[in-house]
Amino acid sequence: MRLPSVFAVEGVPRRYAWGSRTAIQHILGVEPDGRPLAELWFGAHPDDPSELPAHGIDLQAAIDANPSGLLGARVAERFGGSLPFLVKILAADVALSIQVHPTLEQARAGYAAEVARGIARDAPDRNYRDPNHKPELLCALTEFEALCGFRPVEQALQVVDALAIAELAETRRLLAAPDGIRAAFTHLLTAQDATAIARAVAGAAAHSHDDPVVADALRVVALLQHDFPDDIGIALSLLLNYVHLAPGEAIFLAAGNVHCYLRGTAVEIMANSDNVLRCALTPKYVDVDEVLATADFTPLDDPRCDAEDDGFGPSFDVPVADFALSIIDLDAFKGSCAVGVPGPHLVLCVEEPVEVSAGEGAPLVLRPGTAAFVSHAPDGRAFTVRGSGRVFCTSVGH
DSSP: OOOOSEEEEOOEEEOOTTBBSSHHHHHHTOOOOSSOBOEEEESOOTTSOOEETTTTEEHHHHHHHOHHHHHOHHHHHHTTTSOOEEEEEEEESSOOOEEEOOOHHHHHHHHHHHHHTTOOTTOTTOSOSSSOOOOEEEEESSOEEEEEEEOOHHHHHHHHHHHOOGGGHHHHHHHTSTTHHHHHHHHHHHOTTHHHHHHHHHHHTTSOOSSHHHHHHHHHHHHHHHHSTTOTHHHHGGGEEEEEEOTTOEEEEOTTOOEEEEEEEEEEEEESOOOOEEEESOSSOOOHHHHHHHOOOSOOSOOBOOEEEOSSSEEEOOSOSSOEEEEEEGGGGTTEEEEOOOSOEEEEEOSSOEEEEETTSOOEEEOTTEEEEEOOOTTOOOEEEEESSEEEEEEOOO
C-alpha cells in the first residue's frame, strides 16, 4: 500500500479513572458522556498504535511495511524501525500516581528479566511493558499543577518544620543527615505506620501559612487527602517540587525523576514507552524496591523546561534523541508556516482547524484533537501548515 506524504492518525482514547470528564471532550468538540477520558495517544506504541482511518491499517503496520519510506533510513536504523516518540493529550481531574520512569539500560534489563521469569506482558504485577526508556516533556494547555523532582533539602526541611508534628520527627532527622532526600523518601515509603503518618500530615495541613512554599505544599496535601485519603503519597509530596504551569509552560521529566501530575490539561511528548513504576496514590501494583533502585534522588532546583525560538515558535531543548517539540503559532506566521526540518513529524491540532500539506498532494484538514503524520521527505522538501492558533509539531531529536 502506497501512502501519501501526509496522512491522518487517529487518537486512541484511554479512560483511566483520574481523567477529566470534560477537557478532552471539549477539545474534540463532542458532548461529554459522563465518563472520564484521561488521554489520547498518537503514535505507534505496540499496546495502542494509532489507526489510519483512511487506509484501514494502524501506524505501526504502515511503518513495518516501509520503515525507510516513512521514517527515513537514518531514523529507521537508529531506532530499529520504530517511531521513537509518542504524543498524548492528557487531562487530569484526580492526581496520578507518584511514579518514576527507567533509563534505557534499566528498561532493557528489567524487561528481559520479566520475560525470563515468564511474567505476561499485560500482567498487573509487571513493571516493564517494553524495553525502552520514557523521558517525557509536558507542555500545559491550561493551568497545570504537578509535582516534579525532589526539592532542595533546605526547602524540604522548611516544609516539614512548618507542620511541626511528631509523626515526621524521623523524616526530619533523616533529611538533615547525609543523603537526606533518599533516606527520608525510603523511610516514608517503607514505614510500618504509613497511614498514621499520612493522616497526621493531612490534619496538620489544615492550617494556613504565610510562606508561599509552605502554603503550596499544604494545598497539595489537602488535594491529595481528597483524592487518596490517608495514602503515604500525601507525606511523600512534602519532598517534591510543586510546579504550577501557565499555558505554554513545560516541564521535562528525565529518567529517575519522581513525579506526579495533579490537575490540568496538557500535551505530553515522550519516548515510545509505557514503562511506569508507581509508589503511591494508586490502587495499581507497587514495587518499592524497583522504585528505590530507579529514582534519582538529586534535588532539582528548577523543574521547568525553558523554551527557545527555533524559527517556527517556542521549542524545547531536551537531552534525549527520541523527540523534539516545536509549537507553531500560525497567527504569528500570518496563517501559513513551511516546516523544513527533516525526518518524520507528527502534527497535533489543539485549537482551530488547520491544513497540512506536502508536495502536490491535497491538503489534509485537521480539526482540534486530531493529528497528521508527515513522512520523511528524501528530497528535503518542506511541508506546510495553514490556519490559525497553535499546533504542536513533534519530530526526532538530534
